[in-house]
Amino acid sequence: MNAARPQAPIGPEPCPEERAALAAARAGEAGALHALLRRHVDPLLALARRLVRDRHQAEDLTQETLLAACRGLDSFRGDASIRTWLFRILIRLAQDPGRWRGRPCPASALEPTDIPDAMHAEPPYTSLARELRARIDEAMERLPPRQRVALHLRAVEGMGYDAIAVVLGGSPGAARMTVLAARRTIRGRLGSYLEDA
């Protein structure tokens, strides 16, 4: 049984490089703001697509998050990492029912699964690969939003439970239980697919 330890999960505190980049951006140095935020855009986009399911709405949500971050950079205290802070903004914006959920995007069993067209390390174009991706996305969409976000942050972003707790609010223990519940639910729905792999 290979039970090797994973790499240390990403914590909630900002690293020294991030603090320096933040100070440069606040000082108005040319390109500093772009350099500070650029590496967080893809993760934001990925989380947005988990939350609003429509590619264009996800881009709108990401852009609004970045805009709010740019405008609120001076009020950012620096207690948490930039990414944690950005995720919090995105989740708060996504909870506005009038903006995202009120659009003609009914949550039903037929709800489309927004799968990125071009993925990193995409497997060869096969029906099975596409179907598997569709099933995973479908299972993720059927999760309660809190579980969906928690599992995404854990599995995709590699965040630790203390960082997830900062993003979602609550304790690290509650975040851990949320991730476990999400995994259990999805494992139940994807049983045969996970067995086959």
Next chain:
Amino acid sequence: MTCAFEDDVVARFLDGDARDTDDAELGDHVRACPHCARALARSRHLDALVAATSGTEGGAAADRLLARAIAASRAPAPREFRARTVLLAGAAGFLLGLLAMRLLRTGRAPERAPPPPPALAGEQPAAPADMVLLPDADGTARARPRAIVAERQPSVERCAAVLDDPTLAVAVTMRARARALAAGWPAPTATAIDAAVAAVVETAGRTLLVERSAASLLPIARGIVRGGTAGAALAAAARAERSFVSRLRAALQADCADELCVLAARLGDADLDRRLLAICRRDARRADLVARACADAPEGVARAAFLLDLWAAVSRRGDDGVAHANDDAARARAWFPPLPPGATAELLHCLATTRSAEVRARVLLALGARADAAALPALFAMIEAPNAADAALAAYALGCYDASVAADLEHAARSSRRPELLWVARAAHGDGAIRARLAAIGCSPAEIDLLAAGPLPPEQIPAAAALLRPRLPSTYRP
């Protein structure tokens, strides 16, 4: 059956939440408990799959979003008194409008009269107060009683009768009326309406594309499905208009109109395709409709791969065994031949990349149904494949080709490791030469009739090959 330590195992070994003092003890438990070992492996695999499906395009899109956000954040913030300024400007405009109307009513209208209708230049007949000038179909202006203007108004009903579409008819009406007013006519004629009908199918359809109302979807769908130059132009515009695609996807439901499914199938958008698959899973009747629509997709839009997905989606509906194979062959013959030539290349790509035996089988049936010469090398190669089932289906596909490949089949049989399959494919042509050769190797008349009666059903290929294998001349034995 579950294990009480499962959550601990997953959390500590997968999430790095272990305390070193417990590590050895828990590690021993994982080695001894198959349930925990399995849960850990599945969770690990699940996390990897979730991560793999969460990629984004990144790159240009991310740069664009960030650049826009930074630029917007540097723009001056909206000023507090903006709303008040707008209100004041509106009120001033309203007062000016009232003043202008008052001036018009007191006879101090603008001194310059509106230009005469273009068709009347040179004639200028005076129209009595109860008459109005209207052009005939040939463009000649005639004074008509004002009362008939009402009849000649471009009614929605008339447009609807022409267009078979009430919403589009409204657009035609508005357009025709606007053109008539711009030309100085009090109302458009029936001829003008008819001319507008043709133009508006494209132009009003483009306008409808960016409308936000759900009611505009069906007219667009019908305009595109109706075809013709205007329909093709509308389809291209619809494909490029992402907001329209999003609205169409939201409207695609199990109970939506067939036209929406047809339109979605023609557009070839990945998001729409996923929605169509979900609908067809629930309502297999729609699958044939969607497949027929795929044949009308423009060249270059990948539809063969989508049809394979659609096939997989509807095949999981309880079909089994021999009946399943027969249905599949019939479905391949119905769905794939009408696709454009590029579909063969798509199918060959799927054949080369898929690891699924089911997908390979469907691709081979589809290639047989298309009988495209471009697929012959791949089919001959598949005869030599290690997998006997794939080879049998390749023989079926080769048997679907016409007699122009007979010489190739006979030549390939001499060096093949499965010559009997190539003989089965050759026998499907049913000509006199192959009948004579079958008789020469000892096949009975009944067997010859069976083998030479056209392509055998796929599930009978292995039995036919087994029948021929011991009878082949020694030169054919590998």
